[in-house]
Amino acid sequence: MFIGCISLIATVLIYMGAKAVYTRHPKVYVSPLLITPLILVGLLLLINVPFEAYNAGGRLLTDMLQPATVAFAIPLYKYFPILKKYAVEIIINVAVGSCIAILSTAFIAKLFKLNADLIESLIPRSVTTPIAMSVSEMIGGMPAVTAVFVILTALFGSVIGPMVIRYFRIDNEIARGVLLGTSAHGAGTSKAFELSSVSGTISSVSMILAAIITLCAAPFLISLITV
Template sequence: MIGFLCLLATLGIYAVSKRVYAKRRKVYLSPLLVTPIVVIFILIWAKIPYETYNDGGKWLSSLLQPATVAFAVPLYKNFKVLKKHATEIIVSVLAGSCIAMISSAFLAKWLHLSSSLVTSMIPRSVTTPIAMNVSQVIGGVPNITAVFVIITGLLGSIIGPMVLRMFKIENDVARGILFGTSSHGTGTSKAFELSSLSGTISSISMILAALFTLGVAPLIMNVLIH
């Protein structure tokens, strides 16, 4: 019963924050930032264990699969554009994925983190299920990787718009690649706010980044860590 109430509370908080964000487009009011903070505060205040919360929250996680499949609709609508820019997308995502993993490794080593934390941090820029699998393969801690992934997604959705304004990036393809490669599903959600094409390119970039990370992460780990 408590788990179900937690589910309703999460949905309610998200709905309210989304309405507020629609009226006042401020980064700090983003539902993706407000909802987890409020939920965490409530769980701590009410002393509700995560396991109890997840009895209801797990249904939201289950909905990620059909939600991901729904990305096929904008992909189909923008297929001609995707085909036209296929080379630029592939090269850009590959470069961005490699830079994300290498910079993560160097940052973690610069902070003198343990080897397990270093390897846990490397796949932080891809969607959570893939990142956790990669982390397990290369000797990291999947649960810690999930935390890094969430932080990366939130920071990407906050900093991304600033980067677009700073460098005056107005091309929908470039915007989509930026968000999809750097901040996975959270960034893709932000990209869809800009335009359907940006969101579509972002979803493709997110998928490609996950595939590249699966193949490249073990190599980077062997070269930089050992």
């Protein structure tokens, strides 16, 4: 219990420190999503603390991810008329993007001859962590492994997404939000809010829709792929 409390406090302090550095130097290599787990893993290995002992406190943060999504209701309410106007376009594009993410991940994983458990852990990598872990468990994957790939996907998407936006000169705020929210979930949404509040709101909606679609579609698509 003592180690769990220390783990919880250490995680929060390390994240706050990494966030402060990222605020002053907004570069991907100092992103809290990258720095925090690296430091934590290093500390756990250095002082020889098993993951189970750390997770006794750390899992409280994981449990808080689900109710934290309620905060997205604020920008959704503020920009509801825009969401209503572009609802069909957003839903169609997020649905297509989510299905492509599932299928491409499965086919690439099979191409490299990864085992079934790892493939099923990779499938939900493009949605937000709590739902990705639930989907992974539901289809027979390893939630802890899924969480790692979710973070990697978020980091990669938050770097590549803005580059794609600049290269293709995507000026539409709706398109920017759908792109970042569907491909890079939470990290993408954070990046979208840096572009504009409208893009951030659309990104948060896209992230939630992508999670719902993946939750419903992943078991069905996996059954088709594995036939």
